[in-house]
Amino acid sequence: MAEAAAVPGVAGLLLTGGTSRRMGHDKASLVIGGRSLADRTAELLRQVVDPVLEVGPGYSGLPAISEEPPGRGPLVAIAAGAAALAARGHPGPAVVVATDLPRLQTSLLRRLASHPGPRSVVPLVEGRPQWLAARWSSSALVLARHLATTGERRMVALAADVEWLCEPQWAAELVDIDTPTDLDALGVSWRLGSSADFRHQGEGLPPPRD
Numbered sequence: 001m002a003e004a005a006a007v008p009g010v011a012g013l014l015l016t017g018g019t020s021r022r023m024g025h026d027k028a029s030l031v032i033g034g035r036s037l038a039d040r041t042a043e044l045l046r047q048v049v050d051p052v053l054e055v056g057p058g059y060s061g062l063p064a065i066s067e068e069p070p071g072r073g074p075l076v077a078i079a080a081g082a083a084a085l086a087a088r089g090h091p092g093p094a095v096v097v098a099t100d101l102p103r104l105q106t107s108l109l110r111r112l113a114s115h116p117g118p119r120s121v122v123p124l125v126e127g128r129p130q131w132l133a134a135r136w137s138s139s140a141l142v143l144a145r146h147l148a149t150t151g152e153r154r155m156v157a158l159a160a161d162v163e164w165l166c167e168p169q170w171a172a173e174l175v176d177i178d179t180p181t182d183l184d185a186l187g188v189s190w191r192l193g194s195s196a197d198f199r200h201q202g203e204g205l206p207p208p209r210d
Contacts, residue, residue, distance in 0.1 A: 004047070004106075007113035011094040012045040013081035014038070015132060016056030017070055037099045048109040049095055051088060055081040059099075074098070074132055075155055079148035082141035091138055093120075098132035100176045108133070108173045112165070120158070123165040125174050131155040133174055 016038050030037050038059035045052045051063075055077045058064035067080035078096055085094060095112050097104065108123075112135040115121045122134040132155075136144070140158050147157050 004110070006050040007048060007110065009092045010049045010113040010135070011085050011090050011092065012049040012052035012109075013078065013085075013094050013096045014042055014045055014052065014054045014056075014060055014062060014099060015074060015077045015081075015096065016054055016059050016099045017067060017077055032102050037102060041097060041099050041101065041104060044104060044106050044109055045095065045097060047106050049113050051085070051090060053081055053084055055084075056099075073153045075144055075153055075158065076148045078136065078141070078158075079144040082145050085141070093118075093135055093137045094141060095135050096132060098176070101133060101174060103175050104133070104173050108170050111167075111170070115163070115165075117163070120162045121165050122159070122162050123167075123170055123174060125171045129155075129159070129164075130174050131158075137161065 032040075036059065038054070038056075039061065042052065042054065042060035042062050046062075054060045054062040054064040055067055056064060057066075063084075065080050065084040067077045081094070081096070095109055097109070112121055112123075112133075115135060118137055118139075120135060120137040120140045123130040136158065139161065143160075144158055
């Protein structure tokens with residue numbers, strides 16, 4: 001079967017720079033079933049959208065952008081990614097995904113990327129918005145860049161023009177991991193990643209300048 005083409009006009013941002021305090025280890029570097037979460041998620045995004053950038057230290061082999069300053073939360077990370085996409089001539093929406101979704105598949109990513117209309121699309125799981133497995137519109141990406149300069153850190157600040165994706169079949173792909181107990185509940189082999197697992201780390205690009 002031929003590989004499905006990337007959805008035209010939609011980019012991707014992989015967020016790998018979270019502090020992971022509850023996990024006690026960087027979630028992007030966790031190795032599950034012999035593969036790091038960062039590499040796995042990057043490959044899924046590349047199958048669905050183009051271009052794809054990593055916002056974080058450079059775990060995935062994707063072109064990596066550092067949010068400035070780092071560690072200030074996902075809205076700042078999205079703003080950095082949005083600026084980098086704009087600098088590369090991409091004016092459209094982006095599918096934004098955190099790296100802590102070990103059951104994510106291309107099916108949900110393609111559903112988000114292919115959603116008709118100009119608005120942002122955010123899945124709901126048991127009433128909880130999945131801000132970091134969502135499609136953010138071009139206007140939301142512009143807004144994120146503005147909000148980041150004002151000190152705003154709440155993701156809900158981007159939600160003024162959101163369509164909620166209330167389709168229960170996606171809940172299984174949106175199981176995230178926050179603690180070692182969450183990992184054990186997956187019933188798969190896992191280990192903490194080491195520097196040998198990440199030959200790409202450190203190959204990131206400097207943050208874009210306006």
